[in-house]
Amino acid sequence: MTVDQIQAALADGATAVDITQAYLDRIASADGELGAYLHVDPEAAVAVADAIDAAGTRGTGLNGVPVALKDVVVTEGVPTTSGSRILEGWRPPYDATVAARLKAAGTVLLGKTNMDEFAMGSSTENSAYRITRNPWDPDRIPGGSSGGSSAAVAAGLAPWAIGTDTGGSIRQPAALTGLVGHKPTYGSVSRYGLIAFSSSLDQAGPMARTVLDAALLHEAIGGHDALDSTSIDAPVPVLAECARRGAAGDLSGIRVGVVRELGGEGHTDGYEDGVLSRVAEATALLEGMGAEVRVVSCPAFDLALAAYYLIAPSEASSNLARFDGVRYGLRVGDDGSRDLDEVMALTREQGFGAEVKRRIILGTYALSSGYYEAYYGQAQKVRTLISRDFSAAFADVDVLVSPTTPTVAFPLGARTGDPLAMYAADLCTLPASLAGLPAISVPCGLSEGLPVGLQIMAPALADDRCYQVAAALEAAQDDARGHRFLDQLSRRAATPEGAA
Structure with a gap:
């Protein structure tokens, strides 16, 4: 079910307990193989749902609607590990702002979803606890680092979920x-209460079955937060209404730029033909709804991958220094025979996984004396060039489009031995991350029986444009196929019994 349908069911007499229990039953029956969740507390979820029923608030706003949170979102009293052994068993004493706002809105927490450790990965194979499988094909990845959230929603184990995106970790698994x-x-x-990977890049956002659902969830978590020094003091944009307006299918006056450097002519190496074909078809649909489509060149985008993998690891090496075995989390070797430095070293050796160690080492080197300007400083200059390319492009167009990912989901284990190949999975999503701009991935068809996503990027604070264009494409595809795109998935991963 979509959230829109759940809201209608609750307003029509369904109880929050019944809806919640249906999803809990689905989790119990399917997640053993899928591996979407790290922590589920059925008793706590049902208790919250029961309180909502007793208060008579179900069916209003988001009251009674279940939700899943990526395990990087700090949640009071609920185990929060960021997919790492170094935080195993930690129960935070406070809520992240995202969690607090969803709690205040009356949503019911189903559980915390699996992820690449500290959000460092593109396949959810770097989790310290389990791998997560793609519901479309359990031998393939669900994307990363928000792969638990994507798998949970795609398989009907949650109606929607929160992910986080540092270099593409919402958009890539969604695609x-x-x-x-x-x-x-x-x-x-707000980033307050998100366990930090890269502070100048991290953002929480929605993952959902429909554009309207994503907009509703975004509205619930968005807005200024005094607890986050990087929070923009601006009102939450009206996103759900933009999605509804976009679904009418009129894009007259909207100028769409196809980014040459992201799978365009002369830049197709590493891109699958099926992905490029679906994206071209989706772009043609946008044009058929009145959009003016043109090719746009953003040369600095070719440098995004290299810049990102200097900036993000550098910030990670600073942020992860707090995990020392002293204040919270794992503590190894504290038997009285070792000094503090030895305990810290042993804790980090056992607590951090291989990919986290790789990025900490890379980032520490990039920040070290004699190399800072040559690596980190140069990467920041490239980041400025990417932002300038965006500014120049948006002087001529309203949104930019590209594939979300160069390929469809690849097999589990296919890239774990080749970090550079793994990093290339985020090739299309990195520019918007480095520039801090909004970007959405929306399904645009299948290649080899697997989903393909179209990425739509907009200027800063123009998130509403992303939702408008994405909703128009979603509606056009529905009309062209005569049924919802994701209905194909329901034959493989049916929605929870009793939730309808």
């Missing part, structure tokens, strides 16, 4: 599992 995933404008959703 690979046939979902809508939006990375908000940097600073428009």
Whole structure:
């Protein structure tokens, strides 16, 4: 079910307990193989739902609607590990702002979803606890680092979920599992209580089955937060209404730029033909709804991958220094025979996984004396060039489009031995992350029986444009096929019994 349908069911007499229990039953029956969740507390979820029923608030706003949170979102009293052994068993004493706002809105927490450790990965194979499988094909990845959230929603184990996006970790898994995933404008959703990977890049955002659902979830978590020094003091944009307006299918006056450097002519190496074909078809649909389509060149985008993998690891090496075995989390070797430095070293050796160690080492080197300007400083200059390319492009067009990912979901284990090949999975999503701009991935068809996503990017604080264009494409595809795109998935992963 979509959230829109759940809201209608609750307003029509369904109880929050019944809806919640249906999803819990689905989790119990399917997640053993899928691996979407790290923590589920059925008793707590049902208790919250029961309180909503007793208060008579179900069916109003988001009251009674279940939700899943990526395990990087700090949640009071609920185990929060960021997919790492170094935080195993930690129960935070406070809520992240995102969690607090969803709690205040009356949503019911189903559980915390699996992820690449500290959000460092593109396949959810770097989790310290389990791998997550793609519901479309359990031998393939669900994307990363928000792969648990994407798998949960795609398989009907949650109606929607929160992911986080540092270099593409909402959009890429959404594309690979046939979902809508939006990375908000940097600073428009609070980072307070998100376990930090890269502070100048991290953003929480929605993952959902439909554009309207994603917009509703975005509205619930967005807005200024005094607890986050990078929070933008601006009102939450009216996103759900933009999605509804976009679904009418009129894009007259909208100028769409196809980014040459992201799978365009002369830049197709590493891109699958089926992905490029679906994106071209989706672009043609936008043109058929009145949009003016033109090719746009953004040369600095070719440098995004290299710049990102200097900036993000550098910030990670600073942020992860707090995990020392002293204040919270794992503590190894504290038997009285070792000094503090030895305990810290042993804790980090056992607590951090291989990919996290790789990025900490890379980032520490890039920040070290004698190399800072040559690596980190140069990467920041490239970041400025990317932002300038965006500014120049948006002087001529309203939105930019590209594939969300160069390929469909690849097999589990196919890239774990080749970090550079793994990093290339985020090739299309990195520019918007580095520039802090909003970008959404929306399903645009299948290649080899697997989902393909179209990425739509907009200027800062123009998240509403992303939702408008994405909703128009979604509606056009529905009309062209005569049924919802994700209905194909329901034959493989049916929605929870009793939730209808």
